[in-house]
Every structure is written in C-alpha cells, then in structure tokens.
Amino acid sequence: MTESLVIDNIGSLITNDPTVGRGALGIIENASLVITDGAVEAMGPAGANGDTRIDAKGGCVLPGFVDSHTHLVFAGDRAEEFTARMAGEPYDGGGIRVTTDATRATPTDELHRLVRLRLAEAHRAGTTTIEIKSGYGLNVTDEARSLEVAEHYTTETTFLGAHLLPSEYEGRADDYIELVCNEMLTASAPHAKWIDAFCEEGAFDEDQSRAVLEAGRAAGLGLRLHGNQLGTGAGVQLAVECGCASVDHCTHLTDADIEALAGSDTVATFLPAADFSTRQPYPDARRVIDAGATVALASNCNPGSSYTTSISFCIAIAVREMHMTIDEAIQAVTLGGAAALQRTDIGHLTPGASGHAVILAAPSHHHLAYRPGVPLIRQTIGPLGAFV
Numbered sequence: 001m002t003e004s005l006v007i008d009n010i011g012s013l014i015t016n017d018p019t020v021g022r023g024a025l026g027i028i029e030n031a032s033l034v035i036t037d038g039a040v041e042a043m044g045p046a047g048a049n050g051d052t053r054i055d056a057k058g059g060c061v062l063p064g065f066v067d068s069h070t071h072l073v074f075a076g077d078r079a080e081e082f083t084a085r086m087a088g089e090p091y092d093g094g095g096i097r098v099t100t101d102a103t104r105a106t107p108t109d110e111l112h113r114l115v116r117l118r119l120a121e122a123h124r125a126g127t128t129t130i131e132i133k134s135g136y137g138l139n140v141t142d143e144a145r146s147l148e149v150a151e152h153y154t155t156e157t158t159f160l161g162a163h164l165l166p167s168e169y170e171g172r173a174d175d176y177i178e179l180v181c182n183e184m185l186t187a188s189a190p191h192a193k194w195i196d197a198f199c200e201e202g203a204f205d206e207d208q209s210r211a212v213l214e215a216g217r218a219a220g221l222g223l224r225l226h227g228n229q230l231g232t233g234a235g236v237q238l239a240v241e242c243g244c245a246s247v248d249h250c251t252h253l254t255d256a257d258i259e260a261l262a263g264s265d266t267v268a269t270f271l272p273a274a275d276f277s278t279r280q281p282y283p284d285a286r287r288v289i290d291a292g293a294t295v296a297l298a299s300n301c302n303p304g305s306s307y308t309t310s311i312s313f314c315i316a317i318a319v320r321e322m323h324m325t326i327d328e329a330i331q332a333v334t335l336g337g338a339a340a341l342q343r344t345d346i347g348h349l350t351p352g353a354s355g356h357a358v359i360l361a362a363p364s365h366h367h368l369a370y371r372p373g374v375p376l377i378r379q380t381i382g383p384l385g386a387f388v
Helices: 080-087 096-104 107-124 140-150 173-191 206-217 234-243 257-260 272-277 285-291 310-322 326-332 335-340 382-385
Strands: 002-012 027-036 037-044 054-057 062-065 065-067 127-130 157-162 195-199 220-228 246-249 267-270 294-299 356-359 377-381
Touching: 037 294, 062 140, 065 335, 080 206, 096 127, 096 140, 096 234, 107 127, 107 140, 107 377, 140 173, 157 173, 173 206, 195 206, 206 220, 206 234, 220 234, 234 246, 234 257, 246 382, 257 285, 267 335, 272 310, 285 294, 294 310, 294 326, 294 335, 310 326, 326 335
Parallel strands: 002 054, 002 062, 065 127, 157 195, 195 220, 220 246, 246 267, 267 294
Antiparallel strands: 002 027, 027 037, 062 356, 356 377
C-alpha cells in the first residue's frame, strides 16, 4: 500500500534542478512537495493532496543535507586539547592516539549508543545522508568492530585504518601499512564501501597512501583521501591520479592542484569546521569553483578537530570565510555531498529522488548564512530520523 506525504505551504522550494524552477537552485515559490513511499513524486503549486500533510508555514524547504565526511565511531572527547589550541598550541593530528586508546577500551554497546546520539543530533540539524569512517581502532579487531558499528546506521562506511600511525608501530610506518593493506583490510572490507588514507606530513606519505588505495581498489572498495590539510603536498594529485571520489580538506592548494581537480571527476570536499577548530587558514573555495571543479562541504565530525554535526555552521563559514555564495554553499552540502559519495538519488528534490527534505523556520535559504548559530531547522524528513 502506497503512502503519500505532502509538504504544503512552502515559501520557497529548492529542487536543485534549474529546469523546473528559478536559478541554479531551481527554486519554486508558494509550492508543495509530494513524497510517495519515500521518493519524490511531484512538486508544484501549493495545495497538493496526500495521506499526510505537513504545513511548512511559509518556510523554505530544501534537500536533506549530505554529510560526506564524518568520524562518528569514537569514545571520549578532547576538550582539553581544544582549549590548549585556543591558548596557542599548534594542531598536528597527534591527539588521534588519545581517541584511539579510549575507543579500543569502550564496549561495543556503548559505541552504538554514542553513535546513535550523534546521528540524532545530526538529523535535528538537517542531515539525512551521512558517511562514517573508522580510524580510531588502528588494529585489526577494532577497525573491523568500528565498521560493524557504522554499517548499522549507513551504507556509506569508510575503512580508514591509515588514519595515523598507532603508538605500538612508532618508527615502523611501512610495517603498519603492510598490516593495513592485508590483514586489517581483509577484516574490514566486508563492512566498508570505501577506503581512505590520511596523506599528510606526520601521517602517511604519497607512496604509503597509494599502496592503501590500490589495495582497497583490489578489494572492491571505492576510493577517498584526506589531503592538503596542514600544508601543500601530494594528496590532491594522488587522489586525482587514482580516481578518488573525493579528496577532503583541500585547505592548501597550489594552482596545479586546482587545475588537476578541475580536469577530473574527483570532488574537492572542504571541511571548514576543522579549519575553525584548528585555526588553520580557510580554503579559497572561489578559486576552485571558478576553475570548474566540483566542491562539497562536510562536517568532519570528530572529537579532536571538528566536534560538530552542524552543516548550517559549515554553510555560514563557507559564505563568510571561503568566498562562496549562499547558493554555492547550499549546492555543496546537497549535490556536492552526493557527488562525493557518487550518489544520484540524493541532494535534489525532483521526481524519483529520495524524499529527504529539510524544512526551515525561515522564508529562504539565505537565512542559513544570514542568521548563524540560530536553530533554523524546523523539521528533517529522511532516514536518520529512526535514531532521533
């Protein structure tokens, strides 16, 4: 039996299809949206009929946010580390080991509870599709366990055994990469869709990261990469060379990096909340967009460098600090995130798409940057709702 939901009395509906509405966002004013059995059936003038009706009260409705980069499976926090950074201590990524120790020591049931709390928070903030990485186990058992937890909540799971060198392998990075590419990958791949590596000075170099990506590809996993967060380096070029779906951070980009991204299908995913928390410079998204590359924005929710699930916060930073227009930022957290996950069923509200939507307590999407810090998400409609 089919069930239809109508969101009616919409002040402005963002479809992300310029062929059906105004501008690049395909905006329809005074609209209704019909969702049948979880998929968009129709959008048009206000007043449509359905089994269930939600009154948007003149608010803006837009596609559910697609958060394509998170690290939700962890225990503990690093508030003291954050406080030290605010007092002038530099960020070098080394605190990952603190979280690794806490995560390894935490029972699986408790990890599930913590992930559900973070998912509920993200859903209240408008996220309907989320990627979750491992990376705080850093041994065979706990990397696989982290992914087993993550796959309960999303199909977008990423094996990140190459996050940082664990303390027990200090001085033996190549030995650890051998473990990641073999025993750890074998245990983790059944629970993962993607593989990732942290290609950065202080983490893993170009050759080590390439080995991880090639092993993941051979195991049937899609490719992602952390790159160019703390400085210029090989990350972006390696991601493009290997055909990664996305390269994430992209804080420090050379002209050659931008040219490579523009000539590829690799999405440049910006993580501005991490730059906020670590006092790194913000990436110049304007240069990347103007070059013709596809960009995404994601939360990078993790306990050390970006402990937030708020995509609205990321939008506000992108507009204020990264030279993005509000329309570009909205596309980056919807269509851009979908592209980073190589998904065509999300990020837009047109017939056949997944009926994941956000209703704002505001008449237009401009308010997400215009009123930073204000909880403007009136209601989120989408699959993460089961964890609220």
